[in-house]
Amino acid sequence: MNLEVKTENYIENLYWRYATKKFDKERELSEEDLEKLLESVRLSASSYGLQPYEIFVIKDSETKKKLKEAAWNQPQLTDSSLVFVFANFRKIxxxxxxxxxxxxxxxxxxxxxxxxxxxxxxxxxxxxFSEEEQRIWGAKQTYLALGNLLSAAAEFRIDTCPMEGFDNNKFDEILDLKNKNLTSSVIATVGYRSEEDNVQYLEKVRKSKSELYTIL
Structure with a gap:
């Protein structure tokens, strides 16, 4: 195995990824690719390894429509192939x-x-911990899993859009999360970019290494 080549490919794929705003509505994620994402997220880091959350993978079009309404009608919710909803425990x-x-x-x-x-x-x-402290701590763990999803999807050349712009209470109601001792924290839409999404052709903008890092 040529580790140098794999490292270069990984960095290239991170440059390739972006928060996709327009998905190709006609392209569905294959079961094989979904399984790769599910296993990647399952292997995410978590404090103590506890993973105090559950993840809902929404394929059903009617459910996606309801979630779209609770996310201020952002089209990614219905145009993407899948919606990942990360939900942490309300009380551990x-x-x-x-x-x-x-x-x-x-x-x-x-x-x-x-x-x-x-x-x-x-x-x-x-x-x-108080229940509020547990919820905050649990929500932080979901973001670790979200990061793994974004990175893994980029490696497999699958598009994603992480999203916090949704009504948490409405999502909880639609997915009946409260009765499961869960609350939604963050979501990601998953699928394939549309050629009409012009953002993909723009240069990636990030801080320079000198601005971002302090090495002591």
Whole structure:
């Protein structure tokens, strides 16, 4: 494997990506490409590895229309192939931590007794947060997963548009999130750019390295 070539391709793909405003309504994401995105997001970093959120992948056209109305009629909601809705827990319960520890024990072929130190640390930390602190912390974790989605999609030459411009309460109502102990935090539309989206032909604008970085 030529790592130098792969690195160059990755940087090239990051230059290629942009927040797509006009999607090709006729191009659907294949199941194979969707699976690659789902696995990429599943492997996202998360504090303690807890992943205190769920992700809804909206394909249904009627649901997308409802979400579009709750996002001030931005066309990406219905023109894109899919809508990813990241929703963090409203309240992190002890059962969430227990489920995570059971998953660790099963995956790593160990016992819960061997995880007692980790269990005490997680419960003494996370369960001591107020519900508001838990929601803020959980929402931050969804943004880590969103970043992985954007980066992975660029690598696979799939277009995305991350979006915060939506009515959180209406999204929660449409997707019945409150009854699932969830609240929407951020969304991303996914599909393929339209040739009519002129933004794709513009140079990417970012801070220079000297402006952005301080190396001590």
């Amino acid at each position: 319960e002890e059962s969430h931590i227990d489920d995570y520890l059971n998953n660790i024990a099963e995956t790593r072929k160990t016992t819960r007794e061997n995880l007692e130190g980790m269990e005490d640390m997680l419960k003494n930390t996370i369960l001591s």
